[in-house]
Amino acid sequence: MIRTSSVAPRSGGSTLELPADDLAASIRRKLDADLGTVRVRRPDGTLARMARLELLAEDVTPETWTLTLHWLTSTRRGSVNTKRNYLDDIRTTWAPYARTLGQERFALGCFTSDDIRSWRMHQEAQGAPPTTIARRLNMLSSLHKYAAERMDLPRNPVTQDDRPKVDKGNTSTxxxxxxxxxxxxxxxxxxxxxxxxxxxxxxxxxxxxxxxxxxxxxxxxxxxxxxxxxxxxxxxxxxxxxxxxxxxxxxxxxxxxxxxxxxxxxxxxxxxxxxxxxxxxxxxxxxxxxxxxxxxxxxxxxxxKDDDRPxxxxxxxxxxxxxxxxxxxxxxxxxxxxxxxxxxxxxxxxxxxxxxxxxxxxxxxxxxxxxxxxxxxxxSIFADRRPSTLDHTHQQEATA
Missing domain, CATH: 1.10.443.10 (Intergrase catalytic core)
Structure with missing residues (x-):
């Protein structure tokens, strides 16, 4: 595990867990470069770019923050784009859902299987694609599994019962x-x-x-x-x-x-x-x-206004x-x-x-x-077949 020290986050409150040795600066630069920045809207309505690393610290507990970074920096997640998407899922999906359930911040182990089922059903009701639901659940399950090997956690809340079946042959999507x-x-x-x-x-x-x-x-x-x-x-x-x-x-x-x-x-x-x-x-x-x-x-x-079509x-x-x-x-x-x-x-x-x-x-x-x-x-078998005039007349009379 990377040795860490406490560094106050931008907004105060909980502390950031950053490396404490002489490699701290280079590791921080590497993390910032990999995870990148996003545009966020300030309270005054203006847009600003902020590092995903800092935004994550505001949405999760310090322990979850540290474990998430270890999980993301694993060589099993080599794609920079994948890392950013996973981090965005935590910030925009799981942290807000944790707050909906009364949690101050997202923490590993804060969800039960019933919570996940409720979330999945709500997403389906909102018309979210099964692929999107599955991706977010897979991300949460992977993070939970990784963290469970390093700390005591409740059972993984993401079960097979709530993983949507994704039709790989679905050409409509x-x-x-x-x-x-x-x-x-x-x-x-x-x-x-x-x-x-x-x-x-x-x-x-x-x-x-x-x-x-x-x-x-x-x-x-x-x-x-x-x-x-x-x-x-x-x-x-x-x-x-x-x-x-x-x-x-x-x-x-x-x-x-x-x-x-x-x-x-x-x-x-x-x-x-x-x-x-x-x-x-x-x-x-x-x-x-x-x-x-x-x-x-x-x-x-x-x-x-008089057009009542949807x-x-x-x-x-x-x-x-x-x-x-x-x-x-x-x-x-x-x-x-x-x-x-x-x-x-x-x-x-x-x-x-x-x-x-x-x-x-x-x-x-x-x-x-x-x-x-x-x-x-x-x-093609109907090419020379058309409704007869009599049948067409009967159809018109029936409609009238």
Missing amino acids: STPVLEIADIQALCDVAETEFDCLVLQLLYTLAGRVTEMCEADVTDIVRRTGRIHVDVTRKENKDRVLPLPAAVADMLTDHITGRTAGPLLLGADRERLTRHDVDGILTRLGHKARILTCPDAYTGRGRRR RHSFRTCKVCRDITPHVLRASRITHMLDAKVPLAEVQAFADHDNPATTVGYWNRRKVAERNAELVDAGA
């Missing part, structure tokens, strides 16, 4: 794939060169959003007369990737005059975050009307989907497979450890095409 014309339409509606840069950078490299957001200006590499970018991919794998000439030109314009700091800066001149990228792509998607239905533009609070809900609509960074990645991988790029090359380019992951994109594409062929074949 799988990441949608845009066609090439859709990708071009997104570029056409971009209002700034920076929007084009973000869109093209993610698509052409089939990149993950965290790779691009975490890159620095010093990660630009010039080789053989071409600009490359050195990105850290999942599981801390470093990859030097060439940039298309047009993307390189836009990126060069974006970083003009800067020799250090973030590669991509948002409108606030701070490091671009994945939430910023989500906002850019969602805005472009709505403007180009990609992955949206007509009701999205006529029913969102714009209907006349208002359109973007969240629950089966057609409307936000365009996320992963939509661009999935689209690029699928387009490469469509172009008959060898599977091994696509797997290497996408940095999939398991070829089955790459094959999954191919299978989903082919399943959709095959299903269309099958339903069309089924309908």
